Amino acid sequence: MLTGIHFLLSYKCDSECDHCFVYSSPRAAGTFTLEQMKGVFAELARIGTIESVYFEGGEPFLFYPLMCEGIRIARDTGFKTGIVTNAYWATSKEDAELWLKPLRDLGLSDLSISDDAFHYENEKVSPAKRALAAAVKLGMGYGSICIDRPTVEMGADSEIARGEPVIGGSTMLKGRAVEKLLEGLPRRPWDEFTECPYEDLRDPRRVHLDGYGNIHLCQGLSMGNMWETPLSELVKGYDADSHPICKPLVDGGPARLIQQYNVPHEDEYVDACHICYLARRALLDRFPQYLAPRLVYGL
Numbered sequence: 286m287l288t289g290i291h292f293l294l295s296y297k298c299d300s301e302c303d304h305c306f307v308y309s310s311p312r313a314a315g316t317f318t319l320e321q322m323k324g325v326f327a328e329l330a331r332i333g334t335i336e337s338v339y340f341e342g343g344e345p346f347l348f349y350p351l352m353c354e355g356i357r358i359a360r361d362t363g364f365k366t367g368i369v370t371n372a373y374w375a376t377s378k379e380d381a382e383l384w385l386k387p388l389r390d391l392g393l394s395d396l397s398i399s400d401d402a403f404h405y406e407n408e409k410v411s412p413a414k415r416a417l418a419a420a421v422k423l424g425m426g427y428g429s430i431c432i433d434r435p436t437v438e439m440g441a442d443s444e445i446a447r448g449e450p451v452i453g454g455s456t457m458l459k460g461r462a463v464e465k466l467l468e469g470l471p472r473r474p475w476d477e478f479t480e481c482p483y484e485d486l487r488d489p490r491r492v493h494l495d496g497y498g499n500i501h502l503c504q505g506l507s508m509g510n511m512w513e514t515p516l517s518e519l520v521k522g523y524d525a526d527s528h529p530i531c532k533p534l535v536d537g538g539p540a541r542l543i544q545q546y547n548v549p550h551e552d553e554y555v556d557a558c559h560i561c562y563l564a565r566r567a568l569l570d571r572f573p574q575y576l577a578p579r580l581v582y583g584l
């Protein structure tokens with residue numbers, strides 16, 4: 286049952302991180318208008334099962350008034366609210382409080398702050414740490430997200446016994462990470478990737494919405510376009526078995542997707558997301574309604 290909606294408020298970001306799986310950058314676009322956002326909220330009421338609404342991106346604080354209005358509407362509708370940010374705006378502790386206090390007063394339920402080497406490699410006291418300190422002082426609910434670079438690590442005992450290295454770090458190998466972070470990582474035969482390890486594509490509990498109308502089940506894997514068919518209709522009518530990309534992924538993972546559509550492929554990949562992302566990119570022109578936007582595929 287779908288309970289969580291995440292607005293990708295914009296693909297624009299002040300940063301351009303190697304691990305970003307939606308290819309955000311200062312040059313990216315795709316920002317929601319206020320009218321579009323209000324239209325989505327009207328559809329959420331029709332869905333009837335939504336409990337929480339998050340604002341992320343890109344960097345949602347780049348569109349601060351729009352984000353605040355979204356939080357206000359969500360709160361007034363009775364939803365829990367959250368924001369995911371890299372805290373670029375926390376230029377001092379005092380400034381961080383200035384940005385956060387209106388959100389505290391709007392009743393923001395959860396502030397998730399990215400605090401990792403991708404964002405703040407060379408900074409002793411990062412903006413993220415300043416933002417966290419300000420959130421504590423203001424009595425806000427908060428958490429930090431720390432994404433490590435993918436590395437080769439010692440495996441669990443059974444894996445060591447088999448002599449198999451495992452990939453450490455929490456980076457997901459899709460989007461820009463596939464372009465930037467694969468070097469030196471061990472690979473496995475393509476036909477071993479027979480399931481999606483992270484997303485429940487049969488019964489999704491949360492989706493991400495973008496300003497182009499896409500309803501992301503996973504980044505760049507869309508349920509359909511909500512500017513063409515109302516969001517509530519798409520959500521209520523969703524059936525993984527009728528979706529040309531989700532069905533093979535549910536039945537047999539990325540390997541099945543490749544087999545079903547005869548996708549040209551390499552012999553080996555690092556993990557399931559690596560092979561899935563590249564297979565989907567190869568299928569973009571065949572399924573433009575379901576594999577979108579092209580921006581998320583670096584195109």
Ligand code: SF4
Nearest residue numbers: 481483503557558561
């Ligand atoms: S990229 Fe593919 S395998 Fe990875 S979480 Fe998304 S749908 Fe699943």
